[in-house]
Amino acid sequence: MGYSREVYDAAFAELQRRRTGxxxxxxxxxxxxxxxxxxxxxxxxxxxxxxxxxxxxxxxxxxxxxxxxxxxxxxxxxxxxxxxxxxxxxxxxxxxxxxxxCPSCEDTGYCRNKVCDCFKALLREEAFKRLSYMGTMKDASFDSLRLDYYPDTPRSKMSPRDCMNEVFAYCKSYADDFDLNSPSLLFRGATGTGKTHVSLAIARCVINAGLGVIYGPVQKLLHQIEKEHFGRANGNSQDMMIECDLLILDDLGSEFSSPFYTSCLYNLINSRMLDGRPTIISTNLNQNELERYGEQITSRIIGTFVPLTFVGRDIRQIKLREKIKQGIE
Ligand SMILES: [Zn+2]
Known part of the structure; x- marks a missing residue:
């Protein structure tokens, strides 16, 4: 895979930092x-x-x-x-x-005149990092998830808190045991129920395990592909999104609707599925609303992704109310 000058420079700077250190x-x-x-x-x-x-x-x-x-x-x-x-x-x-x-290349990036695996890994990591939007919630981790934001009054058999306790536990094990055989996941639920937080927590775990993750809001990732496709930017983002170990598409349904975006989405989901690479999609669309993407995309998502339902009230609203309350006191 080819990388931009910036990616090379950043990866090389990291190697030098390690070597000098x-x-x-x-x-x-x-x-x-x-x-x-x-x-x-x-x-x-x-x-x-x-x-x-x-x-x-x-x-x-x-x-x-x-x-x-x-x-x-x-x-x-x-x-x-x-x-x-x-x-x-x-x-x-x-x-x-x-x-x-890296004892093989002594952190020079080259081993017997060949690019060392550690340098390749750094290039990959750097390229994925540049494509991702991890800065949106810097502290998102499994430890910072709070179950007390979810009501503990039973809705049907289980309370939202119990439901979410199970979802968090599943996602934590998923992140800890992640490999290329892990299934793709579909996070469904209303705005503010923790889907982005959990997605980022998984992303962090998987990155810390040394794997390549691209995380981003669907709108931003597709917009990047569009810019490159129509020559308004350089790069090979689409290839990287297909090639990374885990792709996390956040907030499907919030992007502008266009035939170009729909075909990009199909290509991403389908190519990764054929290559056996896991994808996580989060959305507040229900099954009927998902059908707006057409039979091909919907059937792939419904047929192969493990669905997890996020329930509860909008945490962002709860946090906002807490802040206002603290301000008054
Ligand atoms: Zn090396």
Whole structure:
């Protein structure tokens, strides 16, 4: 997949940050240990002299093999001494080499003249991040979900709070166990019942597990595809939305209605379904209203997505009332 200059620069900057970070940490640790144990400096000096002693042994003739063996043994003793000093400090790798995030390429992004997998992963992550709209609810996580916003008076057999308790538990396990075999989900329910919050909480979990997620309101994502399609922007957003591990289309039904958008939606949903990649759609449309997208889209969503119903009152309104109340008090 091709990426824009910006994506390359951002991914490369992250690699450099990691590399410099690892090196600075290693230098600082070395300095701290040498100050505390001056013997370390002597050990290092003696080990560095070993090479000189080997060449001297060769030049002086005599039993070179025995001389080299002696120096080797001496070095092993010195290494053991260093290891012992460091072990007492809780350091169990007795050297001061930087601990790179990616040992294969030492955070340079290239391994044997090829782009390293860590760099590829960073490029992907950066590209998806740029397409997503995660900033909308920065604190959305499973921990910040509040069941007390949902009434606990039974509506039919279960209260909205009990229903939502089950929905949250399902979504939490879904996020924790997410992989490409996970099903697609359809979040249905009125405005303000927590669909976006739960979507973002899932997105965060899946991103933290190292997978590629694109999250966004349907209107914004489709508008980006449209701009690129008609040459008003550069990029390959549609390919990325098809290719990412999890695509979250928030608030289906709120976008402008157009044949172009409908065909984009069909393409996204269908391509991802054929590739076996999970998608999450949230909407406040009911089944009849979903039919506005036509038989092809509706049958795919209804036939393959696991439906989860969000119930309760509009949390945004409740929060607003709480704020106003606090302001008055
Ligand atoms: Zn690497």
């Amino acid at each position: 690892a090196q600075t940490k290693a230098t600082a640790l070395h300095e701290r240990m040498v100050n505390k144990h001056p013997r370390i400096r002597e050990i290092e000096r003696e080990m560095a002299n070993a090479a000189i002693r080997v060449s001297r042994a060769v030049l002086n003739g005599g039993d070179v093999i025995a001389a080299v063996e002696r120096i080797k043994n001496k070095n092993l003793t010195l290494q053991a001494e260093l290891a012992e000093i460091l072990a007492k400090e809780g350091i169990h790798r007795p050297n001061f080499e930087p601990r790179y995030a």
